[in-house]
Amino acid sequence: MLQTRPEPGAAQPYTFPKPQRLQVGGGTVVAIDVPGQSFAAIRLVQPAGGAAEPLDRMGVATLTGDVLEDGMHGNSSLAPALERHGAEWVSRVSWDGFVTGVDAPVNRITDATALFAEAVRTPALRAEDVLRRREQLLERFWLDVSQPSTLASRAVGGQLFTGRYATPLNGGPVRLADVTPEIVADFHARSIAGVAGTLVVVGDLSDVDLEALGRTVFGDAAPAEPAPVTPPERASGELPRILLLDRPGSVQSAIFMAHHAPSRSDIDLPRAEGMSDVLGGMFTSRLNMKLREELGYTYGVGCRFDLRRDSGVFYISTQVEAPTTAHSITASLEEIEKLRTDGVTEGELSAVRESNTVGLPVTYSTARSLAYAMVEMVVHDLPEDHVDRLRAGFERVTADDLRRAAVDYLKPEEVVAVVVGDAGQLEGPLRETGVGAVEVRDPESLWS
């Protein structure tokens, strides 16, 4: 009745689309034409991420990104104006980039981009708007960290670094409170208003005048200066260790195990990400098979590298039933050790190779994903054929490469495990694991 299992034939070779590149005034337009894609993604990339913020201005980039939504007339006027064009404002501040943009139907791209450009270049920046947004962000911080997984992820920076990375990207609930309307205006004037940046445009561009679009966005702004790269200071403290953030009555624990990793430019991506895929980057990876499919402790567990221009972090994150917390940590560490000692199987190697090569048409099947890839290339100064080079790297990767990557990049002896859960229930079992010192804290004390 049923057919026998078919073997897929050879995949069609994939090449990342070559972008058009135009110099317009002080800025650069890079564009990918996707015929038939009627919804366009437009992104302006400027080198003003959180990592470059002085310690007394932490959170200014995030707050400014928020305030731009008040538009050139203030009072939250941008979004409603864009909504009438069926367009949507996009703003994402990362550690290394200040990215704004708009998603819009291609036939409304001119109007939507004009509104977007005005908002970025000449916003009202009224003090009352800044203060309103700041207070909302501060309150939002506490709402967000009432989710145990968010609390765990935001607490880890202070465990790994001193300085800027010790505080969450948005400045946290204390430092952000010190950012005034004047500081926002100064940051905007220096880093955003007059900095041309790079404009990424993806969609059906058959009727789009890219040069005009570039002129609208760049005006007479100056070329962007490269962002400084300064390796951050590491936090002190015994390693490995466990920070237990008390959340009484929790039926589940959020776990975030992290350690330092090399910077984006210092890491060998195919080796590192291939190894990370085997450990926890896929559904069928070892951690998920162990904690979810074998032990039934969790709904899901994963791991990944968070790479920045001047540093990196490797982390494992999951949420597990409270009584299984201690074993979830030791079982995860055992999986790391196994990978470092025994390396990967041929099946795992082929999964890594194939998923990162033949799968590229899926990865880049939307305007947004293509735009995101272009933004990453701009932020990290990657070559135009970065995706193709990466693909070639995965095609070459060997089992030994992945085993060595586990040795080079996984550091169980340097792990800090942040656990958010019921301390009364968890402290004893966590101490008994012998993983390292256990410190119990009230979450609210983290940012005071």
Next chain:
Amino acid sequence: MTTNGAAGQIGRFTLDNGLRLVTAPAATGQVAAVNLWYGVGSRHEVPGRTGFAHLFEHLMFQGSGNVKKSEHFDAVERLGGDINASTSSDRTNYFETVPEHALDLVLWLEADRLATLRDGMTQDVLDNQRDVVKNERRQRYDNVPYGTALERILRLGYPEGHPYHHPTIGSMEDLDAADLDYVLSFHERHYGPDNLVLTIVSSLDPEDVHERVKRYFGGIPARETVAEAPDATLDGPIGGPVRDMVVENVPAPAVFLGFRTPAYGEREFDAMLLASAVLGQGQGSRLYRRLVVERGLAADDGGGAADLLPFRYTPSLMLVNMIAREGVSGDELEAAILEEIVLLTQGISDEELERARAVLERDHLQSVAHPSGLADTIGSCTMLFDEPELAYTWPQRWAEIGTDEVVAAAKRLLGPENRLTVRFDPEETPAEAEGEPVGA
């Protein structure tokens, strides 16, 4: 094959066993988005057996006659594909997007679990996935602030014993009670090709796709007995106001309001969707302008305070949700939201309606702008309305509805007799006013 008008690139086929196949072209090449809508959801569950349709979704990835546990995931992931599934009240949805050359493999994997899932099912697999789902419930409902809101809303919105009275995740007790025999019979009753809409979005010729689907699914027999869903008929308003006052460890007071509306697909549902967009979708909406920006009573939700929970086979629910700012009581926020709702029933402007249409259209266009979203929308339009072309023409429905019609619908449906309220208040600040008891 039949096609229709502007959406003329859609291909429709029905196999002899009842499987409905729909094909459509993708905007980007080299990919195939495969989407399966089975006409089974939590509306088919009975008291004591809640959570089963969703638990079953998990079991579908645990191996079948010719596929080992986790092998389905492995096969798709190693192709770099996207793969997942979801369960709602009305359907269970399995989807994967893969490089085009792997379409046959995905069709075979899907056909195998449709035809032979029962051969691969064991007690160990059931026990393991039961634990996984219980942890999913903890993660999404029990261990997060306001996590039980939806469960409480459905409890108030639909009477005891009604198939929409419970959420798809089910209760811990019912999950514990799930047994292997029931798993096997659930598959037999609900998983047949005659209960499936298969949508494939790709650059391939529709006839070619049809041939492949026939090859893999054509030999699977239709169900011998077609399962019937429990009666979901419900007339009239909620019979409110009804409310559920929850005092627990939450960071701030939160207000959830719900109103019964006509079923998804009815014209008055569309009118209420426009009303919800005027009221609470986008930063140009009334709730955002008034309560977030001007009065500073509600936390900034980016303009996501109102929407409709679309149910095809019973009245849907319009939901309004906001969280209070520091120093603002739940009562104050609730009163302010109700004030805006009353104002909505008194009139809206052409400009507001135009903005609402643009917001809805934008969301629709964005969802069909990628192959997976387009396949899902086509599957939905085919399963629920037998009109796949609606995936392209849906926004036209909103163009035909004017301000008078929106206001009339709002006036009819947004009154206290049709209102449910779920309020969360932090433990430190007990609710200031005594609430009406549940069911009052």
